[in-house]
Amino acid sequence: MAERWTKERRTAHTRRILLDAAEEVFARKGLTGAALEEIADAAGFTRGAIYSQFGAKETLFLAVVDRQREQFLDGFAEVMMSFHRLSDVDIDELADRWRELSSGPDRAALGYELTLFLLRNPDARERVAAQRLETIRTLGEFISKNVARIGGTLTMEAETLARVVLAANDGITLDSHLDGQDLYRPYLQLVMSGIATAP
Template identity: 30%
Template sequence: MARMPSAERRRQLTEAAIRVMARDGVAATTTRSVCAEAGVSLSVFHYCFDSKQALLESVITAITEHSVTLVREALRPKATLRETVRAGFQAYWDHVSAHPGEHLLTYELTQYALRNPGFEHLARRQYELYSDTYTELIEQLRARMGFVLRVPVPVLARYLAAMTDGLTLRHLVLGDDAAAAAILDALTAHVAALAGEETAPALT
């Protein structure tokens, strides 16, 4: 087995864990099944992760980064803030549509963490990460486009995290692409209004 830097090996095991958990569920996933998926020995796993908690935290971070990477690339300033924000939401939604099992896994991870004593902090960290990620994206976009928000950045970040989290779960249950697109359009308009670009639309 070729030697890899420890950070690269951790990424390999994390991606293997995501595949196994999406296929078999979090509770059924074992270190042995992750190692088998990654093609490494148990000793390699224990060198990279000192606990299942550490692996789950790495999985949560990696899943978030999968979609965020696409959003960052999509958030290139366009003619209007509305167009720019909508492109970012679309990039996220394209990932949801292409990888529903991965997004379903995020909810399973939350439930697993909340139901298993000693793991609760992972659920908190998961949702803090969502808000922190939106904060970073908002600040980057504000620096590029120079708009002034009518609400504090942390408030908008938590709002966007809550909205996309709920919309993603709704889509996983109902699978209504047209409804999801309409909701993202409304959410985009509200963000633009909070940045003073236009008036927020009425919800009908």
């Protein structure tokens, strides 16, 4: 017997398709260049579906970037969990995973667009401030717990390190593509230098 789709499941399905299409169009054209009609066409929905699910284009853009960041952090967390001691940490493996999760320069450029959008729009910055703080808090907690789990200790506050990692993420990806120099490994070496063996 076919499984019945509830209203919640249909809504979640529609949101996922719209976010997938929006991510692809925003990655190619940026926030300003992307038209809602193009996103709706790519998703196979009407523009009304976007308004119904997200409202304004900026809200859709914020949802795309938020989902992207969440997927990145989840993927990075997966490889971190495979290390059991500080001496197990394989920077090359971490760099490979970061490179794989970054999905190229177009998506990293969205992170810069988000930064510029928030700098230029204090109202939007205020709307997402709590969400940004929660991301930093969650990442800081993850770093703190996992550094302790593998027998390390941080030489700076976990939330400060979380802020630095989040701020550097897009820049490392973009600069690696611009100059043809892989910066993932050197950056991770720098981050790891902030972790010492626990006494």
